[in-house]
Amino acid sequence: MTTTTAAPSAAVTAAPSALRSFWRAYRHAPANLVGLALLVGHLALALVAPLIVPHSPTALNADQLLQPPSVAHPFGTDRFGRDVFSRVLLGGRVALAITLVSAALSVLIGGLFGAAMAYLGGVVDELAMRFVDALLAIPGLLLLLVIVTALGSGYTVIVLAMVLSYTPGVIRVARAAALEYVPRDFVTAARARGEHAFDVTIRELWPNVLDVLLVEFAMRASWMLLAVSGLSFLGFGVNPPTPDWGLMISENRALLALAPWSTVAPMIAIASLVVALNLVADGVAKAAGLDRSRGGPV
Amino acid sequence: MLTLIVQRVLLSLVTLLIVSVVIFWATEVLPGDVATAILGREASPRSLERLREELGLDRPAFERYVDWLAGALRWDFGTSLARQDQAVSELMGVRMRNTFALAGLAALIGLPLALALGVVAGLTRDRLPDLLVSTLALIGQSLPEFVVGSLLILIFAVQLAIFPAVTLVNADAPLAEIVPSMVLPVATLVIVMVAYIQRMVRSSMIDALASEYVQMATLKGVPRRRVVLRHALPNALLPTINAVALTVAWLIGGVAVVETVFNYPGIGRLLVTAVGDRDLPLVQALGLLGATIYITINLAADLLTLALNPRLRTMARP
């Protein structure tokens, strides 16, 4: 009898893109912006470092050992007379590259696999999760060390070890996130249409777990950076004389009392980058409405 | 309920089995020719042959695995490759005691501290106590253990000279003598551990405080303190048991780094040395030990959750 035109409510006129509303939520907290700025700063420096280093990072100056900070050497020199400033600038490159590649691979592989397992369910899922649990049962650094023992410590090995170490965790998280959506009716509708598991995973599930995966990326990257530095510190990561923050700390810490700057500078570098990653991860999580604090540094 | 326990235990054993396979495969099958890996490429074919015979590398992998596993159950992991005169189990023995003391002490101090800080942070969300705790936690999370350790050395061992910077006593010294050397490593572990766990407790606390049942208790006229202690806290702490288990996993790895920083004679440092020496039997044994500890703690956490969570406990009943 009466017309049933649904007049669009005044509040829903223009459709803000998902990205824009996310950005608006993100920049709400100043801490997020600080983190983002720090992160971008680090990335930029890492990229242009080779172009702007004042001194060669590997040049040894026997007559300039352990000099305090000066105009020529803003961070002083280390026990081999090398310019600390240059080494710090370059020291993040390898670690960062390894971290970003490993984190990206982890999240991509883990995300797809986890979402697929969530959808498939049943025996396939159970078996896969047993295996994932087994990998997770080997504590992170331990697994890294075991693999490094087996395969030596080249950069590819480290990336492989990282991916092997952290992907199971991502699989678990992605699977849990996807499981929230699998029982929802839009997935059932896709199944009723007779769509294949692959199509459903990519079309229906993947876009919904993307925000969780983004947080995972930032979070895992922070842990991986700590792990890579740790490996370098122990002597299994980056090979000398390539500058690396972890390595620098390991090399110079015996002289911490006499010449703190050669150790403290790389410490601050690591700390600031990891803090940045943590802040960004937190910010993304809050902006996307997620709770981040469920994981450990595994 | 009994079925649930049995299920979990069985599952853990299966997981452990798979882990042992992974470790064995990673250390013996993966490197390809182990003998070359140990002796180097320039080694003569004859010495390689002899080493292979010695290690029994000519036997099929599955046989070697079963042998190794059987030996592990008897606490016999073979001889160390780097130190030919010592059995792996011997090397591990006393160092295990040292590391357990270290980790145990760290857990004993760190867990209650983390719980308390997390609860306080959750209760005072976004106010001064929370901001303070959370900022400190953020820094604690962002510094690698070796950085924290080194800084502690700088402050307490070098500048203030209260504690020793590195451990100078032997591995097999009586525990009482080792205690002074434990202080800084324990502090390092506690700092990083608390940073992570506190965060999870805080979030759990915030969730509980925002729940409908807490709101209902308030609406019933229950005084605030009682609402927090009787209604919110028990439900907030339950999910943290899992978090604790996760952190233990980290602890097993973190111990390696911390012991190296302080030169502490535990199995963490032993592992690092073993990796450096490519001492396969030792690495295998330590790997299996670490995984077993983690799986056991995880199982305990699972069972504890089961015991404390009324929802899970009574799932068997109709």
Added chain:
Amino acid sequence: MSDLLLSVDKLSVGYPGPGGSVVHVLSDVSLTLERGASLGIVGESGCGKSTLALALLGFLRPGGRLLDGAVRLDGTDLFALGPAELQAVRGRRVALVPQSASQALTPSLRVGQQIAESLELHQGLAGNDAEAAAVDLLAQVRLPKPAEIARRYPHQLSGGQQQRVAIAMALAGGPELLVLDEPTTGLDVTTQSHILDLLDEIRERTRAALIYVSHDLGVIAQVSERLAVMYAGEVVEHGPTTELFARPRHPYTRGLLASAPRLSHAALPVALPGRPPAPDARPAGCAFAPRCAFADERCTAEAPALVAVDSPTLPHDARCHHWLRVAEASFALPVSLGVRVRREAPALVDVQGLEVRYGQLGLESLWRRASGAPAPPPAVQGVHLTIRRGETLALVGESGSGKSTIARAIAGLQPVTAGELRLGEHDLRRPSGRRPVELRRTVQLIFQNPDASLNPRQTVGQILERPLQIFFGLPRLERRRRVAELLDQMRLGAHYAERFPGQLSGGEKQRVAIARAFAAEPELVLCDEVVSALDVSVQAAVLELLARLKAERGVTYLFISHDLAVVRAIADRVAVLFGGRLCEVGTAPQVYGPPYHPYTKSLLAAVPDLTPNSRPATRAAETPAAGAGAKGCPFAGRCPRQIGSICAEQPPPWRDAGDGHGIACHIPLEELRDAASVALPVAASA
């Protein structure tokens, strides 16, 4: 001590919005309540009724602020009290029965302990005394074996039991005022009617005043003597229930009453156009004006105040400039339509002896078999049905009756354990993944929950294009065109194609879900509780849409619902299910009139009618039924007309009442015919 217990005085509550503005949730709300009286607060989602219910305890949700006004209990403004004083009032003088007892009870404490807590705080009892008193209270709310229940944890109780516990907890303090916030949401109709009975009893015994908040007009009519209708945070009409129902003074009240489906009317309810304004986008004048048939320029310019209207019983207020006109406009319910009985139409879907059991595959079942635990009862058993082309067949039953299972089996989403299931020459027992594409297109499913049935990360356009892509292989331009067409047919503009589901209202989302189903141009549409999650006025619009689409395209509907009034409005034939078995099948007039299956009768009797203060006649016992998988009749144990042990021992025979009407019961038909009609005054013509 005056008779006036509660006085809400120009209460305004809001929260800070973007750019320093203030968003109102409640505006200028004024109510009064005498001692021992009952007041209903009715409104749809977003009208602020829950906020009002909480405010009656002096409580605001985090972020909420008191902007103006007061809530006075016996003269004391609750919002002026300090925490200690509030603790003395809450639970003792005013108590809340929450909407969702399962969420409101603390999971880590036993139920008895939680009730004892209130007793300790407000009655000064301690230890064993408190526990004994708690058990006593549980008995008072008619829970069987109260001592046992007291020792249980909340999750071990059913929804109905949890709600009774919540009521007991509220009574513990001996309050003068009980505030109930939608306490029967999510409960079965029969459980709901038992709880309403219980409330009657409690009122008589304790002489407490009652405020009942709900969106369900039928329930409100049963429970409250006076009524306040809320819209967009305001009270728009406030007066005696009978008068409001007979001659509403506010256009929204009129619209609400007209859009509620009724058991006695086999006709589509009348929908209210548009939707309520968002809290941060309220129009300048009257909030209802954009949707109002009586509105003029004065309404859009000037917000009306709450004024007294002339009425046989006072006080009675309405917030409308034109209340006089509204009162005088005749208020007739839509005339019943005749029902088309399509006995001659060919069968589209044929179901024979259908049986569905859950948990047959996977590790769970292996473990179960290994440990010797009994298999779960079948969800559906021995069901014979024919769905005729072009008809609307309704499947009716409470939760757990198996109605959704049957729909899923037809859609190929649920494996069938035994029986036949055919559509034409297609075997419907094949899972959807293995059906030919034509069959998948022909059968479409629309779901209950509009929030869950659309992918939040896809635009409406993407959602609608997918079936067009799969079933018709249309190129992109063509798809866009069709999507625009579809949106138009659903009375949504073409610009909706770029929106995300999160930006749509519940009713709009459901239209998109309907559009998605019809994009495939199906022959059979399975509607699984498609209006159950919607507000009453939105429900009417969606039902209208479904009826129109059917008329235009000649599809067949399998309409699943637990709401008998809605089914009356839309169904040609009805099948009643209980415990996975068919109880009764027939045309709508046949099923809604005698002879009845005892379960059908109890269901119909439990539906709250929109006649104020009426009470259903016979009711089923509150004891548990034998349920699914029982040896005999699944309704045995709860059936008010059980004739003996034969009901529990042997499955009931199928009795033919003529003309396609069948009833499964041990009682012979003549005795069933004796029963008086339950679906009342205005009988529909057959």
